[in-house]
Amino acid sequence: MSTLRLVSAGAGSGKTWRIVQEVVSRVEAGLALDRIAAVTFTEAAASELQDRIRAGLQQRGLTAEAARVERANICTIHRFALTLLRRFPLPAALPPDPMVLEQDEASALFHRALQAALRADGAELDEDTAQLIATLVEKARSLGKDDEDLRREAPLAAAWIASAFSPPLDGATLDATFRAALDEAFDWLDLRAKARVGDDGIRRELRLLRRNMPGDLLDAAIRVLRATKPTKTFSKELPALLPAAEAMALLHPGARGRIDAAVQRLFHLGAAAAKGYGDEKQRRGALDFEEMQRRALGLLTEPDDRYARSVVAELPYIVVDEFQDTSPLQFRLFEVLRSAGAEVCYVGDLKQAIYGFRGADSSLFSALLTWSSESGTPPEVLDRSRRSRPELVRFANELFSRVLPRQGIPFDPLTADNDYTRADAPPSAGAVELLRVPSSHRNGPRIELGADRIRDLLRSGLTVLDRSTRAFRPVRPGDIAVLGRQRSQLSQWAEALRSRGLPVLQESDGLFDTLEIRLARAWLAMLASPRDRSASAMVLLSELYGLRQRTVVALSVEKLSGSPRRALELATSEPERLPLTDFERRALERCDADLRHCRDALRSLPLGEATELVLERVGLRERLALRCDAAQAAQLGANLGWLVAEAHALGGRRDHALELGGATGATLENLLLHLDALSYEKPRQPVALHDDVDAVRLMTLHGAKGLEFPVVLVDLLHTELKVRVPRVDVLRPTDAAALLRPDALRSFTVRCIPETGMPPVDELLRVRLGDLDEELRESLRLLYVGVTRARDHLLVTWPTLAANSSRYLLRDALGPMLPDLPEGRAEGVDARWIDASVRVFTAAEAGPEAQPDAPPPVDLAPWRALVDDPSAPTAAEAPRSTVALLARVTPTELCKVADCPEVLTLARVHHGEHLMARSEGAEVLRVGVPNAYASRLAIERDQVAPSRVGLLVHAAVSKASLLAPSAYDPTDEQLADAVLTQHGQSEHRAALSLLIVDTLVSLRACVNKLRAVAEPAREIPFVLDLRGTTLHGIVDLVVRAGDGLHVIDLKTHPLRSADLPRWAGYYRPQLDAYALALHRLTGMPVLGRHLAIPAAGTLLTLTDPFDPESTYDRLADLADAIARGDRGPSRDCARCGWKSQCSTGHRHLRASPPGATVVRP
Template identity: 25%
Template sequence: MPVQYVLQRPRSATEPPVLDAGQRAVAEHPGGPLLVLAGPGTGKTTTLIEAVVDRIERRGLRPDQALVLTFGRKAADDLRTRIAGRLRQQATAPYAATFHSFCYALIRRYQDPEAFLDPLRLLSAPEQDVRIRELVEGARADGRILWPESLRPALRTRGFASELQGFMAQARSLGLDPVDIAETGLRHDRADWRSAADFFGEYLDVFDAQNLVDYAELVHRALIIAHDPQHRDELRAEFPLVVVDEYQDTDPAQVALLKALAGDGRDIIAVGDPDQSIYGFRGSDVRAIFRFPDEFRTRDGDPAPTLALTSTRRFGRRIVDVSRAVIDRLGSFGAIDAEAFRAFRAPQPVDPAYGDGSVEAYAFASTTAEAERIALLLRRAHLDSGVDWSEMAVLVRTGAAIPRLQRALNAAGVPTEVAGDEVPLRTEPAVQPLLLGLRIIDDLARDVDPDPDDVATLLAGPLGGLDAGQLRRVSRELRRLDSEPDESGEVRRPRPSRELLAEALTRPAVFGQLGADGADRAYRLGRLIARATDARSSYASPEALLWMLWDASGWGDRLRADAEGGGDRAANAHRDLDAVCALFEAASRAEERYQRRGVTQFLAELEDQQIPAEPLGELGVRGSAVRLLTAHRSKGLEWRIVVVAGVQEGVWPDVRYRGSLLQTDRLAPDGVQEPPSLAQRLAEERRLFYVAVTRAMERLVVTAVQSPLDDGDQPSRFFTELHTEIAGPGRPESRGRPRRPLSLRGVVGELRRVAETTTHEDVRTEAVARLARLAAPADGDVALPSADPDRWWGVRDETRSEVPVRPPDRPVDMSGSSLDGLVTCPLRWFLSHEARGDTPGTTAQGFGTLVHALAAEVATGDLEADPDVLDAHLDEVWQRLDYMAPWVSSLERAQARRAIERFVNWHLAARGRTAVAAEHRFEVEVPIGGDSVRLRGSMDRVEVDDGGRVHVVDLKTGKNPVQPKAVAEHPQLGVYQIAVQHGAVDEVIDGPVEAGGAELVQLRVPAGSKEPDSPKVQPQAAPDDSPAFVARAQLSDAVARVRGETFPATPGTTCRFCQFRSSCPAQPDGRTILAQASVSDPQPWRDE
């Protein structure tokens, strides 16, 4: 092998460890093949190191003659450093490497000298995923590969690319070439395998041309070299000793490589744990470790001996017993020594640092309760027992559970660390705004209109900085500007707000014309996007464009301040900064690969990534944080306290059969094999659970959700088995949410509750004193603002604005909808109409606007009263309505057609009335009870009957008609009739005006089962001249409320749909803090 230069820090000789009998037997093994069974915490790494040191110091082996192979770069570095530290003489380091780094060095060593300056580039897993999708799409478009009809619908899916990736990796691990797969497919009538073989061949050709190689191909090529007799002899002479850690994780190709290096009875020590074989999805096979004695026989032809390490130092008796109960249901097979296997399965705790340890199992009523209880447990351990955050971990079955738990833990004040490669880079919250900005820049540079939703999201994100209220106000100003007539005097049809935002972003000067709060931020972002778009058109790299967005936005400064400020926000800021660094690293690599096509290709690559990127985030693991990770990732690690969460039926164990398309697991070296049975899949899940529960040194907590609902989540068999081992048979108690979080906020809330509700004066005094201490601590501690009563909601006296809601010397402006709102619920009216706290208009309002516009044009004669004609006009503008899903749009489109048909039938019916106006705007002043009110609004339709009386029609497009008893008191209709009495329609009526009534025409509601094609009409009688007319009384009360500025909450049927429930004192979830009752948890957990 080539000479290795390893930078080593000055070191002092490490004292040799005290080995137990099993470790000493391994270290002093005389030579030849040896299998070492080593369970969790049994000191296998120390044993492996001492075995190498023994051969160097006692038997004359040079350090560089020992080849130590393992499955992680960090593990390889640690082994190299520790072995070097144990050697007494200053010497070269042993060759400690991962399988893949060793294979890469082997290929480089024996490759054509002319190719040495252009080395192979090893593809990362995400890059390989993207490349496979590109090749599949290219072959499909060109028709180069004929896939079976059954697979063609799946060709464009990400899942199919993943299937192909696994299929090719499995083929290479079995030593199969494309021609071998094609022959197997022909022999067993597998057309899909023949097509996959064709694709595999093209894949290899393309990668060869581009000097690329994936991990499976790397091992395959190294194996070809090692099998060459000349090279094999060189390598065996170079490495008289081969040591393999985590042997249970090897795949067939790696086993074949080891046979080439150290077969035929040579000196090889394989250390492994069959109970921790959890990477079957990567091609490893638990049977490999059981076959080791037979496959690596001694020079005499006998099976290799097996030794077991039987003393565990990680945990005490209780965790040992529970872990044994989990794994003892699995047996052994193969040529492994039965006595050694029994000893391996019965480890004895020796001087554990935390005594016997403890094991707990809890079931919770919901996932929310589970997450909050876990947070409480971790905080209690940190605060009460002094356990550092970094000495605790939460393990889950899949990465999908991580975001939910992380949010809950962070909300409870528990700092968390999630490695950057647990999730794809594009899903990182800090990465998404930058990618969104980059996508918009790329679209604009290619003359593609950006997606309006993307623009709105960008403006409201950290790059734009607009909050929801500012975005609404900017949108409102844009709609106003867009509604003004153009130079020809024409007024455009109303356009959606998001379409206007997208247009303004491409012309930032539009934002500069607006006076709305937040328009300046939108203008700055627009200018930034314009500069970046110009740079993109000049072939700026992805990295340069990302830097423009990052640097000019000021977001980086805000994150840095959060990271340096400490507290709960610091951990999130650190994670965001790590994710951004990973994004810039990925952009830098993209620039090398794609040159001038970089931005588009870079975005496509990141969008297509379905698997996590390289473990850059692992470098950012910070000391003071709870690790949150999957059970697979936890292998080889340990913590004082470990919570194994989400042990649900259907989740853990997850025994679903995954080989649904290409049936990769049926591929065998000599043909086709049976897929893994249910028992085999369950066994691997059990081993994974065993790995999780053996990470704890002191305290193991296993949790699951036990829903009270029949179809809710339930604990899995693994949880039940463990709970039975701890507490005996029986269903566990299902616990609810904690009474309060064990955090500073929770403490403040509890002290405040006690101070305000207790009847004991001494208790109140003590609570107040503690709050004061938190609000103004001594000795330079940081004050807690939430403990200061001046900052509490509901404690200060009510305030009154110096500016009245309406000027006292002017009439009160009132529309029909405003009166309706004040009558229904004054508080809702104020929050919506005056405070502008309502959310932007929905698509339902757009539906109504379109139907009203068509109805008005029919009434004025501008459009023919023909459903087909009106329907065609609807088609022209329907797509502008922003429905959340296509099926909703289709359903509403059909409803719009029915509404139009009912309107036309109603319009053409002989009703003895003539339409004289549509969308008629009015403004009249009416004296009310010594005050004055200015009625304003628009009447959908004004009609005159044969007797000359005026009728006002209000067209409704809602799904729920007014209750019949409420029509007589309908405020909006009443306002229209009073307005008619005071001259609102005089300009369109010749002669005296008399109000003849008003009516609601419900276009989405049929008149009845016998008249499905006619709308439901709900008339209100004509008003009389008495002050007792309901609408006059309603107006009088409304004016008094506005003048008096009293807007109470009024519960009613509309509360179900109210946007302000969470702010309404009449609703349980909207009561003020002072009105909240103390609620105790009937099932407290532990001693809270």
């Protein structure tokens, strides 16, 4: 066996430089470049490594070898395995050039196989369970296991789960005990007619159980456990119910049987999906990345080793980068080659092993480091920081030398040796900032303080080193990165930073949910088929053409929505059948010209070029970017660029590969099929890292690995440490020697901890089978990655130690390892802590000095420039830059400008605020309905953003049946659970579910009060033309009564009863817009305009009759005010909720008496 070499490279220590020097020195010594393999784990890293090796060879005068870099074995692990298979295609039973599935294609194919397995089993599993099965199969395949291995491991996995429980008790005894406790609870219901806050959920569940008891008492116990949030009063008055229900879940033989069957079923479904996936790959002659590695390993481990020896003869030297991210299967592949005589060098950093969820196994690198030290050949350690200021290097050394070794992670301190130590660097006092915030489940104080510090740094004149010029310059927004663990949390940072006027680029999920991608897909679908009425309607209603809702409905009825030329012919010959305004006629003429031009391009150009042209033709990016700032416009462009890149990639593939989508040929139809398949994977939006976009970057810590920034804020220490279920774990030998044996893969097993739906069972499995220490190690490695991304300046949010908290945070785990953090002040305090210089900040106390700055005025000129000029030529005749676009406003903006013209400007800057200027209200009629006050107040603003609450509630309302004699529907809980799962809501599910149920009860009462004769229509989109300005919106609910329609707008935020008339006055323009749109769309009278406010238990009705003509004039005047950019204080500055942010209002109040009140919802 050849000598093993290990290189331990800390973050920023010049790891890539060391690899380049190693390769170049080998070439200088006479080893040809094509006899060296340099393997890394991403295409981007491989491309960078190629460039660096080429430059290194050129610097040494090795120009001939530098010219051969593209053909050298400098590639990813997957391409390396494919190269081995191509050397020996016949023994590997493959064609010489096998078809390779990209990750998205493989995922789509596996998804189909999984759905087929579920159908064959008669199962309808939720999305989370399907993802659990996919993860189970993925981790099993990373160990080289197939479907038969999964079936063999099913009973072993069930036995492993059973080992966490105590022996079961007699089922009949447990049933009798629980039944007695349940009867006692039924009696309690009669005695306690009035509910206390917190007991609503269990009272509702007990009523349902009394009305309809399940045949199996275990089901009743599970329902009690799910519904119970025990208060002190509840536990005192019903002391037996919860313990009896928990005993049923933990000790009943029936519960054990269900859990055993569920675990084995997961493994068998995974095996069936893996088998179907493998069969389909074999039928198509395709390989995915894991299959490449498995087959390559099988080839190299043939009994006579002839293939391994042949590879070593051609590749005697192999260097593996990012070794801490290696899977067991990949490790065995390189070890087989080393056994056959290859010299192998592993380069990595155990402290940056953060990809365990992808199948990486850092225990392999740890075992090698241990073995190397014990064998007397310690690894080479790169101990010079080429990245960060000395102050940051010292802080990282002092922090992590105290915490990582205590968790079994070796730490080697670094010494700064870079431009900061060689250049004339300016003073760096306060290079490390610790933002001391209260330890709380609320995110607001922490994020507000961090956003304030970022704003202040940009104002302070802080200088950073520009790597391109090697000179110091003032910091810019694009130099700053905010790093967190979850993307959902980054959205709150984005809101806080934007409210301070800072541009933001955010790493986000939901690429296919963005407006630009949805609209681009609709436009492509309209080009592909005029019969796609849904796509055509979306395009015609959008900013691209701006037709009225009524016109689009008429086009759909006539089956002409995809044929603008025929629509124009009908409008000319029979105008009574299709009446069009002059603007709509011009828009349809432009649409017809665009369709003809784009279809010609699709016939004559390659798919990628044609896709790019058809999106440019309609100005999709330019039109949508007009309502964005520069950073958002860059993200929009990156998203559309991704779609164009997919079209180019599809156009370059062979027909054999395209057959995966069910057809052949690089056509527009196949592009749409391809996009449909990708949508199953829910890809995230590409990061728009454009040098010309100066915006703060918001990224996950995983996404930031391998990057560096002048200024970094790390937001991690508030993360709760807990074992999350469901989960898939890999059980491995604990002995380092066993991990390194040739047959080590056989001793690796996969285990699954499911989510049973029984809270005490889930908690037991979490505690007894989960590894909380590994969760801590993972979090510490993430903290290390975050801290070491900074070059010039570092900020870390630092919660104080929590007292008597049930949540165990990363900060709590660090407490025993570190001294107390010094006290700070709002302006910052310089201190010495852990032998490092730090500056400690705390949040400012509320008061005049803590008031936010007045926002800068918003330039509305771009909005005015959007107004359509009737004399402008059509898009078919005019250059792109002269195509006139539409001004677009929303009903919400009408409310704000009607309230006070200042509010529109303020609300655009302060996105998270929901305040009111007016003191007078509208005349209203109040009708009481069941209220959701307690359930709404249970969800605090810092737990779930109000906009998120509204999204989830509206999603449930759109799916629920609202026309029913009884306000309560037993299926509401299941609907709420499905909605929360569909929207990926994992936190605060119980509180949100209760709010959704209470809201549906309240809305059904509203519908009954209005004497509905049919199920209400929901989420009705509309477009109105207000004297050249288009008003776009969506009506929440439309209730049809006997002689007309009622418009209902649902408000989910908590409003005080005394303020309801003022809020009715505030929302009146919105209700008027909905009523006018509905009247024009249907021609029916609108009988009422209502606000449904479940949190206040009120259906609020405007008492004045609806008049379409006067309403139109009033709304048009408001739209004109927005277009003109009208500004100025209202008469209500003294009571205005915006007064602290409004500089104009401050000036207006100088002569006013003190004592003004703030009106908040």
